[in-house]
Amino acid sequence: MPSELTWLGHGSWSIASNGYTVLLDPYLDENPVALVKADDLEADFVLVSHGHGDHVSDAVAIARRTGATVVANFEICQWLARHGVKKTHAMNLGGGYRFPFGRVKMTMAQHTSMLPDGSNGGNPCGFLISFPEGNVYFACDTGLFHDMKLIGEAGVALAALPIGDNFTMGPDDALQAVKLLRPRRVVPVHYNTWPLIAQDADAWADRVNDQTDAEPVVLEPGAKIVL
Secondary structure, three states: OOOEEEEEEOOEEEEEEOOEEEEEOOOOOOOOOOOOOHHHOOOOEEEOOOOOHHHHOOHHHHHHHHOOEEEEEHHHHHHHHHOOOOOEEEEOOOOEEEEOOEEEEEEEOOOOOOOOOOOOOOOOEEEEEEEOOEEEEEOOOOOOOOOHHHHHOOOOOEEEEEOOOOOOOOHHHHHHHHHHHOOOEEEEEOOOOOHHHOOOHHHHHHHHHHHOOOEEOOOOOOOEEEO
């Protein structure tokens, strides 16, 4: 079966690959656009990009219920362990590790990472995941940075880029990111969760079509994309 990615809304994803289920940045119970709740999902692995509540808020409950291994930076893994998560895998920027579902490389992100209780969340990150069908780059929460060009040199089948502005890249910088990364396909994320990050994703997709060779794919929460 080909790898399948489901956008859960905001920055959250459910990924099915090689018989495993991976959740990325689960923010569901308090997410106004999510169609599912944390208790609705199973997971073998959970990836956490940084410490903000709209990315880590459901990770503890899901990991404790399912026994999933949480992959995050060292500081977040230590925080998760203090909150009863039994299985974690700590990484740091630039490092990679081959998991059963694919190889994960932790990429830089221009953002912050304080945890909900004020604890140190370490460095924020994105993820470059090598699936059998190709590489998927989850930029997660970030501003534009020129080293995206280096990430793109690995060959990116699909990139998920924030376009919401205010807390992350907005549409203009996200378009520049597409030009640096040169992915085959690109999905906009981290927008329309609240009025503060409202954006017209279809208008952005038109700009991607006009100015790049990438194929934009605009998803609704709960929609899937097959690699």
